[in-house]
Amino acid sequence: MDAAQLLHSLIPPHLYLPEGGRNCSLAPSRGFHRTLSLSPPTSSASARLPQETGRCILQALLFLPPQIFADPYELQQRHTDGRLGATRMWGDVELEAPVSAVDGRGTALLLDLDRDPDREEGERTGAEVEVPLHLRYPRPVGHEQAVESGGQERFALPCPVVFWACDSDDAGRKAPFDGLPPPFTSPYSEGTAFHFLRTQASDPQAAAGAGLPSIEVLVPTGDSSHLPTVELGTTLAVLFAFLYIAYCAWAVPSCPRALRQKAA
Amino acid sequence: MLDRLAKLPFPLILLLSASLHAALIIYGDWHDAHSPLKYTDIDYHVFTDAARFVVRPEESGYAGGWLAKRLGLALGDPYYRSTFRYTPLLALLLTPNVLLHPAWGKLLFTLSDVLISLQLQRLLPVGSSVNYVTLLWTLNPFPLNISTRGSSEALIGLAVMSSLYLLKRGNLIGSGIMLGLATHLKIYPFVYGIATLSWLARDKGWKGWISRQTCLFTAASAGTFFALGAIMYSIWGRPFLDHTYLYHVTRQDHRHNFSPFFYLAYLTYGSSISRLSSIVGFVPQLLLTIGLGAKFGSRDVAGAWAAQTAAFVLLNKVCTSQYFMWYLWFLPLVIPRLRVSRTESVALLILWIGSQACISSPHDSSAAWLAIAFQLEFNGQAVYLRLWVAGLGFVVSNAVVLGRLITLYDWDSQEPRTKVE
Numbered sequence: 001m002d003a004a005q006l007l008h009s010l011i012p013p014h015l016y017l018p019e020g021g022r023n024c025s026l027a028p029s030r031g032f033h034r035t036l037s038l039s040p041p042t043s044s045a046s047a048r049l050p051q052e053t054g055r056c057i058l059q060a061l062l063f064l065p066p067q068i069f070a071d072p073y074e075l076q077q078r079h080t081d082g083r084l085g086a087t088r089m090w091g092d093v094e095l096e097a098p099v100s101a102v103d104g105r106g107t108a109l110l111l112d113l114d115r116d117p118d119r120e121e122g123e124r125t126g127a128e129v130e131v132p133l134h135l136r137y138p139r140p141v142g143h144e145q146a147v148e149s150g151g152q153e154r155f156a157l158p159c160p161v162v163f164w165a166c167d168s169d170d171a172g173r174k175a176p177f178d179g180l181p182p183p184f185t186s187p188y189s190e191g192t193a194f195h196f197l198r199t200q201a202s203d204p205q206a207a208a209g210a211g212l213p214s215i216e217v218l219v220p221t222g223d224s225s226h227l228p229t230v231e232l233g234t235t236l237a238v239l240f241a242f243l244y245i246a247y248c249a250w251a252v253p254s255c256p257r258a259l260r261q262k263a264a
Numbered sequence: 265m266l267d268r269l270a271k272l273p274f275p276l277i278l279l280l281s282a283s284l285h286a287a288l289i290i291y292g293d294w295h296d297a298h299s300p301l302k303y304t305d306i307d308y309h310v311f312t313d314a315a316r317f318v319v320r321p322e323e324s325g326y327a328g329g330w331l332a333k334r335l336g337l338a339l340g341d342p343y344y345r346s347t348f349r350y351t352p353l354l355a356l357l358l359t360p361n362v363l364l365h366p367a368w369g370k371l372l373f374t375l376s377d378v379l380i381s382l383q384l385q386r387l388l389p390v391g392s393s394v395n396y397v398t399l400l401w402t403l404n405p406f407p408l409n410i411s412t413r414g415s416s417e418a419l420i421g422l423a424v425m426s427s428l429y430l431l432k433r434g435n436l437i438g439s440g441i442m443l444g445l446a447t448h449l450k451i452y453p454f455v456y457g458i459a460t461l462s463w464l465a466r467d468k469g470w471k472g473w474i475s476r477q478t479c480l481f482t483a484a485s486a487g488t489f490f491a492l493g494a495i496m497y498s499i500w501g502r503p504f505l506d507h508t509y510l511y512h513v514t515r516q517d518h519r520h521n522f523s524p525f526f527y528l529a530y531l532t533y534g535s536s537i538s539r540l541s542s543i544v545g546f547v548p549q550l551l552l553t554i555g556l557g558a559k560f561g562s563r564d565v566a567g568a569w570a571a572q573t574a575a576f577v578l579l580n581k582v583c584t585s586q587y588f589m590w591y592l593w594f595l596p597l598v599i600p601r602l603r604v605s606r607t608e609s610v611a612l613l614i615l616w617i618g619s620q621a622c623i624s625s626p627h628d629s630s631a632a633w634l635a636i637a638f639q640l641e642f643n644g645q646a647v648y649l650r651l652w653v654a655g656l657g658f659v660v661s662n663a664v665v666l667g668r669l670i671t672l673y674d675w676d677s678q679e680p681r682t683k684v685e
Binding site for chain 2: 028030031032033073077081093094095096098100101137140146150151152218219220221222223224226227229230231233234235237238239240241242244245246247248249251252255256
C-alpha cells in the first residue's frame with residue numbers, strides 16, 4: 001500500500017469536516033508540464049472549525065509518484081512572488097532523470113494553503129491554489145504494449161489531502177501522519193489536532209477504480225522496439241556528416257605557393 | 265532600413281545595442297513580475313541560486329576543498345543548487361546578483377556582447393565595412409535575446425574572441441590565457457588550440473609545432489586552464505570536477521533536443537549501449553573538429569575556429585539553440601570571405617532554418633524538429649520516432665550546409681600583416 005492510500009485509510013471519518021471540501025484537477029490534460037489546481041467547490045459552504053481549536057494552518061499534503069515531480073526552486077520562486085504558500089518536500093528531488101533513474105517511492109510535498117489568524121472566525125474558504133508539476137520520461141515499453149496503449153503510460157496521481165493542522169493541548173493525540181512510510185516523515189509535534197477536508201477529482205479526470213480520490217495521468221512513452229533502427233540510423237547520419245564534411249575539407253585546394261610566400 | 269543601420273557610425277551602433285539590451289533587461293523584469301510565463305531563462309535562476317549558496321551557505325553546504333578547510337573559508341558550495349553544472353567561477357562572478365541586484369548577471373552578459381562587438385570590429389580587415397558586425401552581431405536579435413534572458417554564453421564568447429583578437433595582435437601569452445579561461449568556462453574551446461598551433465606553425469614544417477611561439481602559447485593556455493582548475497579544486501574539491509567536467513563527459517541527455525542521440529539515450533538509459541554507438545558518439549566529433557583545425561588553422565584562424573565549432577555542435581550528443589551562439593560570433597568575420605552566390609546562400613539559409621522549424625500541419629510527417637517537439641512536450645503525443653527522424657534531418661542538412669561553406673570559403677584571402685612575438 002503506498003503512502004497516499006495508507007494515509008487515506010488512517011484518517012478517522014469523524015475528523016472530516018462536513019463542508020468546505022476541495023476539487024482537484026490537472027491541466028492541461030496532456031504534455032510534460034501540468035498544473036495541479038485545488039479549488040473550493042462552488043456550491044459548498046465554508047468549513048467551520050470546531051470552537052475549541054487553537055491556532056490553525058490550512059495545508060495540503062501531496063504524494064507524487066515517481067512519474068511526476070515538483071521543482072522546489074520553482075515553488076520557492078512562486079512563494080517569493082506571493083503566488084504560492086510555503087512548501088516542504090521529502091524524497092529525492094531529481095530534476096532531470098527519467099523514471100527508471102529515480103526512487104520508486106516518489107516524493108511528498110506539503111503546501112501551506114492559508115492561515116487562520118483569527119481563531120474566533122474559525123473559517124476560511126481559501127482561494128484556488130495552483131502547483132506546477134512536471135512529468136518524467138517513462139520507461140520505454142515493448143511494441144505490442146505501445147500499440148495497445150496508444151503510446152501512453154497511465155498512472156494515478158492521488159489528490160492532495162487537505163486539512164487544518166491546529167495547536168492542541170492534547171499531548172496524547174495520535175496523528176494519521178505518524179507511521180507513514182519514507183520518504184515522508186511527519187513534521188508535526190505531538191498533540192497537533194487535524195481536521196480534514198474532503199477532496200475529489202474533477203469528473204473527467206478521476207482515475208477509475210481507485211480507492212482514494214486521484215487523477216488519471218497519461219504520458220507518452222518510447223517504444224523499445226525502435227532501438228535497432230535508432231542505433232543504425234543515428235550511426236549512419238553521424239557517419240554521413242563526418243564523411244561529407246571531411247571530404248569537403250579534403251577537397252579544398254592547398255594554399256598556392258605564391259600566396260604562402262607572400263604571407264611569410 | 266538595414267542599409268541605413270549599416271551606415272551609422274559604429275559608436276552609435278554600440279550605444280543602440282547597449283540601449284536595446286538595457287531595455288530588454290528592464291522589460292524582462294517587468295514581464296516576469298506580471299506573467300506566469302517568464303522572460304528570464306531558468307538557467308539564470310540556477311546561476312543566481314548557486315551564487316547565493318556561495319555567499320550564504322546552507323548548514324551542510326560549505327566548500328569542501330582542502331584549501332577552504334585549511335583557511336576556514338566561509339564560502340558555500342554552488343553545487344548545493346542541483347543542475348548547476350558550471351565552474352564556481354561563474355557563481356563567483358554572479359555573487360553581485362545576491363549582494364547588489366538580481367540583474368547584475370544580465371548586465372555582465374550585455375557588456376560581454378558589446379565587447380565582442382568591439383573586438384569583431386577590430387578583427388575585420390583594414391578597409392572593411394563594419395556592416396557585418398552591425399547586422400550579424402551587434403543588433404542581431406538572437407544574442408540580444410539570449411543574453412538579456414540571462415544565458416551566460418556571451419561570457420564564453422568574450423573569452424574566445426579575446427583570444428582570437430590577441431592572437432591577431434601577436435600577443436601569444438594573452439591569447440593563450442584567454443583560451444585557457446574559455447576552456448575552463450566550457451570545455452569545447454580546447455579544440456581551437458589545434459588551429460592556433462597550426463597557424464603558428466605555418467610554413468615551418470614539423471619544427472614549427474615545437475617552436476618557441478607554439479610552446480609559449482601552449483604553456484599559457486594549458487597553464488591557465490590547469491591553474492584555474494587547481495584553484496577551484498582546492499576550494500571546492502571533487503564536486504567541482506564532477507559537475508564542471510565529468511558530468512559533461514558522461515551525461516546521457518535522454519530528453520529531446522536537436523541531436524538524434526537523445527532517443528538512443530532514452531531507450532538505453534541506465535544500461536550500456538553498443539560499442540559502435542559509444543564510438544560514434546565521440547570519435548567522429550573529435551576527429552572532425554581536430555582535423556578541421558589542423559587543416560585550416562594555418563590558412564585562416566577565424567574560419568578554422570568557426571568550422572570547428574559548427575562541426576562540434578552538429579555532432580554533439582546534445583544540441584540546443586543556445587549552442588548556435590558558439591559560432592554566431594564568428595559570422596561577421598567569415599561571411600565576408602564566403603564566395604557564394606546569392607541563390608545558394610539563400611538556399612543554404614533556408615536549409616539550416618528549415619531543419620529546425622517549419623510551419624506545417626501537426627499531422628504532416630515531414631514537419632521539422634520544432635513542430636514535432638511541440639507535439640511531444642506540450643501535446644503529449646508519442647512522437648519520439650518522428651522527432652528522432654527530424655533530428656537525423658538536422659544532422660544531415662547541417663552537414664551539407666557546413667560542407668558547402670567550407671568549400672566556398674576563401675581560406676587564403678590576404679590580410680594586413682600581423683605582428684607575431
